[in-house]
Amino acid sequence: MDRRTFLRLSAAVPAVGLRGVYDVRSYGASGAGESLDTQGIQKAIDEAAAAGGGTVYFSPGKYLSGTIVLKSRVALHLAAGATLCGSARITDYNPRHLIYARNVEDVAIEGQGCIDGQGDAFFDKDMKPLARPSPLIEIWDSRNIRILDLTIRKTPGWGIHTKNCDGVKIRGISLLNNLQAINSDGIDPDSCRNVIISDCHIEAGDDCIVLKTTNRGGFAGPTENVSVTNCVLVSAASALKLGTESHGDFRHCVFSNCVIRDSRTGIALFAKDGGVMEGIRFSNIVMTTQKKWGQGVEWPIVVDIEKRTAESRVSRIRDVSFSDITVHTSGRVLVAGMKQSPVERLSFRNLQMRVTGYERVEGVRKPRGGTTTLRPDNDYGSTPAAAIFANVRGLTVDGLDIVWPEGPAEKRHALFGDNLQDVTLRAIRAAASASDVTAIEIKNSKNVERI
Structure with missing residues (x-):
């Protein structure tokens, strides 16, 4: 040498x-x-x-x-x-x-x-x-x-x-994997x-970048102080994900300036094992969704709390924000807390949805993100709306713009809410997909303010 x-x-x-x-x-x-x-x-x-x-x-x-x-x-x-x-x-x-x-x-x-x-x-x-x-x-x-x-x-x-x-x-x-290869994740920081x-380019047959807190040896430390930026991601599952393994907490995690393409799910937070997800930020993200291996449905953004098993502790998700997100999808945004553990302090600012088609919604189950033995009591997977919010306390939607596809329309609300509390809706520039459907449909909720 x-x-x-x-x-x-x-x-x-x-x-x-x-x-x-x-x-x-x-x-x-x-x-x-x-x-x-x-x-x-x-x-x-x-x-x-x-x-x-x-x-x-x-x-x-x-x-x-x-x-x-x-x-x-x-x-x-x-x-x-x-x-x-x-x-x-x-x-x-x-x-x-x-x-x-x-x-x-x-x-x-x-x-x-x-x-x-x-x-x-x-x-x-x-x-x-x-x-x-x-x-x-x-x-x-x-x-x-x-x-x-x-x-x-x-x-x-x-x-x-x-x-x-x-x-x-x-x-x-x-990091370039076969998109048909099951469980071929990209990067998995776990209790780190x-x-x-x-500045990474990742193509994965499963999740691209997924934060976890697994329970190995009876201990699950937190995943905290994480920055993900300037990445291009393609995933057969979730491009950016927290969970499902959530025995420990997730704190202070920031995701910014990413391009997500041809992925079944763009962003997912799945809390199942008792951990707390808090202080999570997503900003300046452009995504295009696509069915996994040509099957199923698309979920551009999912935030979900449920118990993995009857013995699991109840998780919490709070202080989460999405800003300047552009989505091209035939799917729907889904946020579903539990009645005993609502998602808290959630904000969407400048969410643009370009709906590229109408997926079927009848009989569709919410995404689970991993192995779960309990049947959930918060399954809003068949709700006919572009953006679905259930069991949320402290919700702000400031700037929602939806463009529906041209041609014959299926009936979809722009925004649906159930069991919400302390809600602020501002600059909602989204109509329903059809003239005989309400743009915003909210029920069983308290303190809802439209500005």
């Missing part, structure tokens, strides 16, 4: 505290893509860690690997033309991840190269999943994680899962703090 390359790599990830560059080819990795390079890659990581930190360098080539374990103060740098390719054999993964780290700090995975999960190898001809490595990148109980600039493709399951981590930065990556996700 020449001096210029060494100096460039040494400066590439200053947060890692680098002391040297370790070329995986010097440790036995061939980069030919014909035999496993796992051992050589791991040797380079181990030596860098033993020296107090360094960059593990992948020059152009194809590096076939099973599980590698990342260690503190080590950066993996994939040069342009380098591909870290996951093995197509499940027996090469222990644990079942391509990159695994636990209790580490100051680590990075970066460069202009590619990580290929070979996801197609873990599905049968009918796209039913086989035993598979998932998540492809798994990091637990760690601090100061950087994942930058890479292309990640064809993950067999989840792409990136960070659990109980503090200080996660994911910037400038393309101080997370920045920016």
Whole structure:
């Protein structure tokens, strides 16, 4: 390796505290893509860690690997033309991840190269999943994680899962999965703090960016202080999502300046397990929805509270705002709290809906977002309205503009409300879809003000 390359790599990830560059080819990795390079890659990581930190360098080539374990103060740098390719054999993964780290700090995975999960190898001809490595990148109980600039493709399951981590930065990556691959999430921050996700392009057969608070080992910490911005997202499920795993709380999460296209659900908050979602902001988002695999119905925005099981604690959602949102959809916006736990302090400002068609509503159930054993008592999925609000306390809608499709119209309200309290409706520039239908239909509600 020449001096210029060494100096460039040494400066590439200053947060890692680098002391040297370790070329995986010097440790036995061939980069030919014909035999496993796992051992050589791991040797380079181990030596860098033993020296107090360094960059593990992948020059152009194809590096076939099973599980590698990342260690503190080590950066993996994939040069342009380098591909870290996951093995197509499940027996090469222990644990079942391509990159695994636990209790580490100051680590990075970066460069202009590619990580290929070979996801197609873990599905049968009918796209039913086989035993598979998932998540492809798994990091637990760690601090100061950087994942930058890479292309990640064809993950067999989840792409990136960070659990109980503090200080996660994911910037400038393309994560491109098969849209037919079930559970192929993009990025899953789980009980994490101080997370920045920016400038990413994600296409996923499940959720693109989904915040969770799972209960692993009897503990579920909060997910808090999260910023997601400047992303382009395509999802067969939900592009931006909180939940459904909600055993812990979600606080201070901001989503802005995103383009969502061809996704069944654009934005979803599903609270099922007793956690509290509060201080959540969505702004400057443009979305186009599309049916999942050509089936079902579209839900551009969903905010929902329900109990997952009879034993589940009741969740709460409060202090949530949506501003400057443009939606192209044949679906409907749905907000449904519970009678014993209404959504509180919810605002929509400048919501523009361009309705592209009339989906059937008769017999339609609300989206559930995940496994739930109870039948809900707040299912407004068959309500004929563009925007549906039920069991909400403290609702502000300031600027609602709906454009219905041309031609024969099905009967739809612009806005429907049930069991609302303390409501302010301002600048509602939305008519019903047909002249014999009320634009705004509200029942069983208190303190409703129209300005």
